[in-house]
Amino acid sequence: MLVSYKWLQDYVDLQGFSPEELAERITNAGIEVEHISYPGKGLKGIVIGKVLTCEPHPDSDHLHVCQVDLGSETVQIVCGAPNVAAGQKVPVATNGARIAGNVKIRRSKFRGVESNGMLCALSELGVDKSLAPYEDGIYVFDDEVPVGEDALPYLNLDDAILDLDILVSSAHCMNMIGVAYEVSAILDRPIQLKTPVVNELDQAADEKVSISVEASDKVPYYGARLMTGIEVAPSPRWIQLRLIAAGVRPISNVVDISNYVMLEYGQPLHTFDYDTFGSDHVLVRYAGENEEITTLDGQKRTLTPEDLLITNGKKGVAVAGVMGGENTEVSDATKTVLLEAAIFDSLTVRKTASRLQLRSEASSRYEKGLDRNRVALAADRAAELLSLYAHATVLKGIVESGDRTVPDQIITMPWQKINKVLGSDLTCEQITGILKRLNFAVDVENDVMHVTVPTRRFDVTIPEDLVEEVGRVYGYNHIPATLPEGTSSHAALTPYQKIRRRTEVLMESIGLSQVYTYSLTEKESASSYVVHDKGLEPTQVIWPMSEEHAALRQSIVPQLINVVQYHLNRQMPDVKFYEIGKVFLPVDGEARPAEEEHLAGVISGHRKERNWEGEPLAVDFFSVKGILETLFDTLAVSDRIDYRASRRTGMHPGQTADVLLDGEVIGYLGALHPKVQKDSGLNESFVFEVAIESLLRNGEAAIDYHVLPRFPSTTRDIALVVKRTVAAADLYRVIRENGSQLLKSVNLFDVYEGSHVADDEKSMAFSLVYFDPERTLTDDEVNAVHEKIVNACAEQLGAELRG
């Protein structure tokens, strides 16, 4: 909302407050003044001149040579504007003047004729071309203005325009009177409003026109005034300049006055050319399915039964609150005007405007809400101005349907609630004083106050709204800062949150950097690398902004691959990343996916860089497996974890394993498929993803303390030759199963394949530690267990002791 500082002075005395100070006060009270503009900024030396004579230029077919009275002197000015004529009063940029764009005006010659200044168009004085009327020439004052005086005040170019950011909550400030009430409260200065005076004919309007409303639930009030004898012409300077200040282009008196009243009162008005209306009856109803109307922008609009339509009883003449019809548009020939002042349901207007993509100053006011009790006043104000500036004769009365006024709302509350919620210490007088500044009537009865809220403040409906009103006018800066006195409480991370943080720290100390990637991704990538692929379509959003972010990821890995690729493209091949975040797993028959927090990682390039000690080492499967093993050790779940070779789309078929917790697959790890690497231009890369939430959901196992050992342990090494098909995990399992309680740890320290064993065999050497907390083990005892292990390995896995 653009608010003219000069216009605002009609209603509130602003003496002593510069535009900047006023803007700050308004902002601090809750409506942000986003910007202040000064339309006359930089202009200098512009005076009112009178064109005394205007002769054609001897050597030009379009230039004129004018003698212009500047009050103190008469100068010769050559002018190229087509509308220049003797007798006009015009803004003149004198010698040495500055006009818009900081252009300096100098004495010059046009085809040999001397010119001492320039007659100005409004756009040459900085008025936006799209707003300036008579763009085909210079601006001409239409009334008595003193020759020789500074022209800027007469063109409102000494004004300041405050741009207010109006939110839903401040819709009452979408008009000058609303802003005036606000400023009156903020500055604690009275508001001065004039009641419009309408000189009516004796003839009643309802003898000439009738109104019926079928959709009365959506049209609580529809009123109309009928005016005859209209002469369509330009509106007076002051109205034009105020419209320009508000960012509205002046068109003609009839249109300008209806716009002016909307800006002043907030009530949208519509004017029909009554001679083309087609009947003497206004019928407001819902549109029919596919009913058509050509709006005054020349577009044919197709309506639905949800749209409100103003009709002449047969066909549509306006889309209610949105735009008028072309057939009844006011033209230069208009003589009789039917002026509509109505209240339409805000949601209905919003839906229609939005569907037709026809948001206007009027529709946005309907959408945000109107003062129910200002509708007739606005009609009167328009009638007053039309009689003054368009020769209108006004028929008696407003023809109407519905209630013209509604009662003000009364809010009853203990006045101390204000202090209780704000934490302030205001007296009853201070509180009622602030409410009265807002022009709310207050009636205090002991502890309770009854506050009458005028309908213009339709946003104030509950006691909490009054708390806000008092708080913002009093100023939140005057409220103390306190600490809560309520129930004391303590807080801590949940076990899961605690372990998740520990996981982050661990990943980072292992060398992986944390990343955040997008949950929404391409549909195809949203379906890849899923831990448990159920073959369901990924969850998709209805209106994606782009195909890139259309579906919800079921795995983090594809995004991590993108991050690696990003770095590779920028000559950073050695990278390690992890992310902890939600994946979204579609549930059959449900729109809403299940959400599961996963930990995923990727490593690519070298685990040891080339340095002075030797050659680099590339990352491999065991690098990535080591990361997970370290994690599982840290979380004390390693005993419950198994790895099982698996085949997964996009993964290397020989270097991929599922991760199982208590026998359930909770993730996977391995090498990306060489084809994937080639397609994405990646180096060898290894990934993992684990459903960390299911891993840690129940927090950690309790810590189980053991007294430090008092007896020594015994270590035995064992080298077993097995077929190459035997997995290390099998040997571990058989060794553990047969180690009795004495076997404390098993460590594989050598794997050999080569000339000392058969081609299809390998040798695996383990170091076994035996221990009894109660005593020192004898050789015989250890031998017995050790032998049992060797025999079991031989029987179950065909292992031979290597000599």
Next chain:
Amino acid sequence: MLKEKLLELREQAIENIGSADGLKALQDVHVRFLGKKGPITEVLKGMGKLSAEERPVVGQLANEVRKMIAAKIEEKKADLEAKLLEMKLESEKIDVTLPGRKTVTGNHHLLGSIIREVEDLFIGLGFSIEEGPEVEQDYYNFEALNLPKDHPARDMQDSFYITDEILMRTHTSPVQAHTLEKHKGVGPVKVICPGKVYRRDNDDATHSHQFMQIEGLYVDHNVRLSDLKGILTVFAKHMFGADREIRLRPSFFPFTEPSVEMDISCFRCGGHGCNVCKGTGWIEILGAGMVHPNVLRMSGFDPSEYTGFAFGMGPERIAMLKYGIEDIRNFYTDDIRFLKQFNRA
């Protein structure tokens, strides 16, 4: 006679010890003078020929000579060993300026660090951390927050809907509603809710279709706006420096009444005006307010008994302000050269 012999041996031994240039040579000296077949043993063997008076004198002298040689050898040995060690150490000298074998650690993401810092601060103030679903029901995302279906502040165009009733949450506020419901009308409720949120925006330097939010909620008997001011002052000083001041400006959010916007005094210029604060001396940090009675009521709390405050902030915005980061997309591009710079954040 024997006496002279012993003294002469002593001289010889001292000389030999002195010229021994290694442990081996010294060992030879030891064998030569003190060995079982050595000259002193010989002298002792010849003592039988001596008189009873001379015998103890020579015997004593022989022992003294033996001890003295042994001591000299030990002394020399220590000396030689020290020299050897010195040579060995000299040979083990390395270039201590060569790079060591360091462990390259990963980086914590700046957003993660900001969130963790805020979490820790509020845990200290007695707020627990609540998390909630990122795919929400329309009811929790809007309706339970006093944004009924036809509210003008709602725009389907701004949200990623999955169906008419399911959408990507547009703020972390639905966690408020869930948490209040869980408490079944009994306070206090004191939580902060960090998490990812989604808006239907085109990504550019200042917009991201996915970003983080941290929501705070405190509902109890007698919670006041002044308490909100106090808590936010603690927050501002903790995050932006002890000499920060805050101011509250009236604002509008459907789920709070009154609603405020919190500014902090500019940490760059201290309030005099600079390009960070656009000359105003103040920087807008977050939105807050007193929980709207409709929100309390809808989640099972009696607004005549309970009041509360809520606030919501954007970690990206905080990070961008704090470090002068120019483009919000940096947080999701995850360029390691960006991430690295904030490892200490």
